[in-house]
Amino acid sequence: xxWATFTGxxxxxxxxxxxxxxTAVLVFVACGRTQAVQVGEEPSSATSKELLxxxxxxxxxxxxxxxxxxxxxxxxxxLIGSRHLVxxxxxxRVNVVKVFAPEHGFRGEADAGEHVKDGKxxxxxxxxxxxxxxxxxxxxxxxxxVDVILFDIQxxxxxxxxxxGTLHYVMEAxxxxxxxxxxxxxxxxxxxxxxxxxxxxxxxxxxxMHPVPLVHGMTVGEFARMINGEGWLKGGRPCxxxxxxxxxxxxxxTYELPxxxxxxxxxxxxxxxxxxxxxxxxxIVSVGRGTDIPFQCIGYPGNPVGRYTFTPAPKPGAKDPPHxxxxxxxxxxxxxxxxxxxxxxxxxxxxxxxxxGEAPDKSEFFTPFFDKLAGGPQLREQVVAGMDEEAIRATWxxxxxxxxxxxxxxxxxx
Numbered sequence: 387x388x389w390a391t392f393t394g395x396x397x398x399x400x401x402x403x404x405x406x407x408x409t410a411v412l413v414f415v416a417c418g419r420t421q422a423v424q425v426g427e428e429p430s431s432a433t434s435k436e437l438l439x440x441x442x443x444x445x446x447x448x449x450x451x452x453x454x455x456x457x458x459x460x461x462x463x464x465l466i467g468s469r470h471l472v473x474x475x476x477x478x479r480v481n482v483v484k485v486f487a488p489e490h491g492f493r494g495e496a497d498a499g500e501h502v503k504d505g506k507x508x509x510x511x512x513x514x515x516x517x518x519x520x521x522x523x524x525x526x527x528x529x530x531x532v533d534v535i536l537f538d539i540q541x542x543x544x545x546x547x548x549x550x551g552t553l554h555y556v557m558e559a560x561x562x563x564x565x566x567x568x569x570x571x572x573x574x575x576x577x578x579x580x581x582x583x584x585x586x587x588x589x590x591x592x593x594x595m596h597p598v599p600l601v602h603g604m605t606v607g608e609f610a611r612m613i614n615g616e617g618w619l620k621g622g623r624p625c626x627x628x629x630x631x632x633x634x635x636x637x638x639x640t641y642e643l644p645x646x647x648x649x650x651x652x653x654x655x656x657x658x659x660x661x662x663x664x665x666x667x668x669x670i671v672s673v674g675r676g677t678d679i680p681f682q683c684i685g686y687p688g689n690p691v692g693r694y695t696f697t698p699a700p701k702p703g704a705k706d707p708p709h710x711x712x713x714x715x716x717x718x719x720x721x722x723x724x725x726x727x728x729x730x731x732x733x734x735x736x737x738x739x740x741x742x743g744e745a746p747d748k749s750e751f752f753t754p755f756f757d758k759l760a761g762g763p764q765l766r767e768q769v770v771a772g773m774d775e776e777a778i779r780a781t782w783x784x785x786x787x788x789x790x791x792x793x794x795x796x797x798x799x800x
Contacts, residue, residue, distance in 0.1 A: 440571040451480050456481055459486040488548065542599070569627070569788060659722075668757070672708045
């Protein structure tokens with residue numbers, strides 16, 4: 387197995403054998419239920435209690451919904467076993483009055499950034515209200531017939547993944563309209579580390595709304611508690627919030643998602659690589675949208691680094707991918723993502739620094755979107771100035787130390 391490493395501003399290949407550590411990240415999936423095995427455990431020793439996501443703990447939250455009109459904020463990841471949460475709630479005679487759909491839509495079929503339309507769910511007949519595009523925050527008239535907003539979406543623990551932005555606006559609307567919020571928590575597959583630059587609030591946007599690192603190491607439930615506790619909602623008013631935590635989970639648990647959280651994160655390798663490769667969406671570099679391995683390869687036409695080639699083409703979830711129909715040259719990172727990303731527990735900047743250093747036209751490398759993803763201009767300026775990875779990482783330490791103290795107040799799991 388080989389992977390690319392960059393030293394200084396020059397691209398150099400280094401062979402790295404990543405052997406027997408495959409056994410360090412084992413997950414067993416059976417009968418729609420996921421059992422997590424701690425890093426380093428052998429399958430035969432997996433005798434710990436079963437991990438239960440919040441949605442599976444119906445005895446904990448169904449009494450809170452009795453007699454209430456419920457709006458559900460969810461997508462294709464809202465499952466109880468193999469059955470969709472909404473279908474389960476209806477069968478349990480919960481009065482679900484509507485569904486709010488985030489980016490990618492209720493069934494998770496829309497492209498990143500694509501407009502999600504209002505409508506009606508063909509399976510249940512429930513009204514669907516988009517919370518992406520112009521209407522990111524539920525309007526008063528959309529909440530008039532609602533008592534409780536139930537939020538159940540699988541997140542991946544990265545600041546620019548928009549589901550925590552949707553969570554923020556849902557909580558804010560709940561405060562303003564006198565509604566309560568019930569979060570059914572799920573594990574964070576990237577919850578085993580915290581890393582990256584902390585967002586400069588002067589550069590906040592929907593892909594970065596809070597002063598947190600790029601990888602925050604919190605579940606959605608923990609993050610909701612932090613939004614409330616830190617007074618980040620408009621006016622600093624907390625919402626009426628209840629979190630149903632996972633059972634038998636901690637932040638060292640290896641958790642492989644039973645369903646892709648968005649169309650272009652198809653497997654564990656892509657989820658582990660997402661914090662590092664997501665930054666390339668603010669550059670000329672393709673992250674493999676429109677291929678069979680999105681967020682597991684990088685490259686662009688005319689790239690002098692690497693020998694792997696791919697040609698993006700329209701696919702479900704990537705109808706008009708960057709560099710469509712053009713051959714891109716770069717790196718295949720599938721094996722690195724599946725194994726080494728989990729072991730390193732940090733964002734990898736070598737690919738960003740190296741591809742920029744070798745770019746034929748550096749003036750075209752970054753797009754304005756990069757600063758939004760990075761949480762400000764500092765990272766871009768550091769790469770352009772030729773700083774190496776360790777020097778850049780040193781500038782994150784103070785912010786990460788401050789955040790660790792804030793994060794500790796809201797953790798639900800060790």
